[in-house]
Amino acid sequence: MSTPLKARISVPRSKDLEVNGVKYNRSSSRRNNFEMFAWLFMRLSGVVLLVLVFVHLYVNLLVEEGGVHAIDFGFVGGKWANPFWQVWDLLLLWLAMLHGTNGLRVIIDDYAEKDRTRFWLKVFLFVTSAFVILLGTLVIFTFEPCPVGADPALLASFCTAA
Amino acid sequence: MAKTSKGTLYRGQAHGQWSWVAHRITGVAIFFFLLVHVLDTALVRVSPEAYNAVMETYKNPIMGLGEAGLVAAIVYHAFNGLRIILVDFWKQGTRYQKQLLWGALALWLVVMIPFLIRHLSNVFGG
Numbered sequence: 001m002s003t004p005l006k007a008r009i010s011v012p013r014s015k016d017l018e019v020n021g022v023k024y025n026r027s028s029s030r031r032n033n034f035e036m037f038a039w040l041f042m043r044l045s046g047v048v049l050l051v052l053v054f055v056h057l058y059v060n061l062l063v064e065e066g067g068v069h070a071i072d073f074g075f076v077g078g079k080w081a082n083p084f085w086q087v088w089d090l091l092l093l094w095l096a097m098l099h100g101t102n103g104l105r106v107i108i109d110d111y112a113e114k115d116r117t118r119f120w121l122k123v124f125l126f127v128t129s130a131f132v133i134l135l136g137t138l139v140i141f142t143f144e145p146c147p148v149g150a151d152p153a154l155l156a157s158f159c160t161a162a
Numbered sequence: 163m164a165k166t167s168k169g170t171l172y173r174g175q176a177h178g179q180w181s182w183v184a185h186r187i188t189g190v191a192i193f194f195f196l197l198v199h200v201l202d203t204a205l206v207r208v209s210p211e212a213y214n215a216v217m218e219t220y221k222n223p224i225m226g227l228g229e230a231g232l233v234a235a236i237v238y239h240a241f242n243g244l245r246i247i248l249v250d251f252w253k254q255g256t257r258y259q260k261q262l263l264w265g266a267l268a269l270w271l272v273v274m275i276p277f278l279i280r281h282l283s284n285v286f287g288g
Contacts, residue, residue, distance in 0.1 A: 046243045067284035068229060069221050073210035100193035136200045139207045154210040
């Protein structure tokens with residue numbers, strides 16, 4: 001259902017814009033600032049993600065001899081043995097998932113017209129996102145670069161060093 | 163659309179409607195990739211063999227081209243995102259939004275050309 005038109009349209013401005021006695025002011029006291037924070041979050045996380053993602057791609061696809069073909073268990077083990085890359089990838093995971101989930105939320109709100117469709121699509125989105133964020137976090141923190149009994153040829157070189 | 167229509171200030175304009183459409187499409191594509199990317203990386207927690215087996219299935223020219231497309235989408239989304247931030251926060255942003263789009267696309271080329279040379283030679287080279 002469409003939102004009923006309001007006599008007062010409000011905008012988040014420090015000064016009210018008043019035309020012919022009508023305040024064009026988007027922040028009415030009955031609504032919270034969630035959408036404004038979501039908007040701000042997209043911009044702030046976007047800038048941080050640009051740096052996180054570009055370095056991620058550079059290190060994983062370009063630096064190694066063979067690029068993308070060099071990615072295997074040993075490569076991941078070598079990176080995540082270093083707390084720096086654990087924190088890097090954790091930030092990347094959380095910011096990218098929240099940024100993407102909010103983007104999808106906005107798209108669902110834009111195109112799904114029925115209330116029930118919108119509701120269930122968003123439930124599905126939030127459950128999926130929560131699962132992926134928690135799984136990724138668990139993997140980063142519980143990862144064992146040198147699992148006992150594994151074929152040493154598949155592991156990072158430091159696993160077999162005396 | 164009628165052929166006399168030249169669009170509006172926004173509709174049908176590269177720096178208006180189309181850059182926005184491309185931002186949405188690349189955003190959705192990156193998000194779905196991200197879900198798969200976290201799930202396949204989670205296989206490191208299963209066993210080295212399981213992770214390596216899945217990575218091996220990615221190491222072919224078709225996936226290599228897919229990776230090139232993914233990076234192209236990410237770099238567009240990143241630079242057009244910076245343009246959106248400038249339009250929102252920089253005083254002159256709305257005035258120069260058209261030039262900002264050409265700037266974003268130029269930067270996209272500057273990043274993509276060396277990337278593609280290196281990546282595609284890894285994918286198609288020995």
